[in-house]
Amino acid sequence: NATYYCSKAQWESAQKPNPREKASFFSENFQSLFEEGRLEFVHEDGSFCQDVDLEIKYGHTDGLLVPIIHYKERKIAYTADFIASVFNIPLPYVPSFDIDPLKSMQEKEEFYRRAVDQNYVLFFEHDYYNQCCTLKLTDKGVRADTIFTLTEI
Numbered sequence: 001n002a003t004y005y006c007s008k009a010q011w012e013s014a015q016k017p018n019p020r021e022k023a024s025f026f027s028e029n030f031q032s033l034f035e036e037g038r039l040e041f042v043h044e045d046g047s048f049c050q051d052v053d054l055e056i057k058y059g060h061t062d063g064l065l066v067p068i069i070h071y072k073e074r075k076i077a078y079t080a081d082f083i084a085s086v087f088n089i090p091l092p093y094v095p096s097f098d099i100d101p102l103k104s105m106q107e108k109e110e111f112y113r114r115a116v117d118q119n120y121v122l123f124f125e126h127d128y129y130n131q132c133c134t135l136k137l138t139d140k141g142v143r144a145d146t147i148f149t150l151t152e153i
Contacts, residue, residue, distance in 0.1 A: 004033050005048075007056050008041040009063025020099060021061060055111075057082050059094070059104025066111075068120075072153055076121045076132075083108065085127035086144045089135070112142045123150060 006014075011034075014025040033039040042065060048054045051070040056063055060081045069076045082104075084095060091108055094101040115122065116135050123132050132153075136145035 002038065004030075004039050005042055005065070006030075006039065007063030007065055008043050009056065009058070010061065010065070011039075011041060011063070013062045018099065020097065024061075057104075057107050059100045059102075059107050060098045062099070074121055074153060075118055076123050076150075076153070077111075077115065078123050078125070080125050082111075083122060083124070085124055086130045086133055086147065087127075089122075089133075089142060089144055091141050116142060121153060 013021065014027075014030060017025040030039070042048070042054055042056065045055050046053065048067070053068040053070075055066045055068065057066055058064070064080065064082055066080060066082050067078045069078065081095075083089060087093065088095065091105055091112075094104045094108075098104045112135060114120070116137050119134055121132050121134060124130060130144075130147050131149045133144040133147045135142050
């Protein structure tokens with residue numbers, strides 16, 4: 001009976017996926033949620049609920065949601081495919097499967113300014129070795145600073 005959320009842009013992409021994303025969007029995985037009225041759309045960045053903000057990104061896929069969770073006086077960004085791993089932190093290290101790599105770089109650059117200034121914790125979905133990190137600005141650009149597990153917050 002759960003309600004599911006996705007961005008309107010992501011939904012529209014899933015309905016008519018481009019050739020690159022076709023292998024990721026299977027209507028049998030999400031169409032029934034819409035038909036049953038259990039799917040709601042997020043239309044813009046902002047507060048989702050108490051202690052959770054959502055940002056919509058367009059470089060990896062149209063409408064990728066990045067939750068920013070306020071926890072223990074920290075901000076934890078669940079980076080999902082936006083920044084898949086510690087190895088994707090350098091600005092030009094964009095996965096080859098992003099639909100708009102230049103947009104990905106712009107979005108990362110803007111995100112990094114806030115993440116460094118506000119000491120975000122980046123929580124990785126796809127990094128086998130590293131669960132979380134903070135960021136620092138170096139003369140080579142933004143890099144991982146402290147690497148740790150989520151339980152250490």
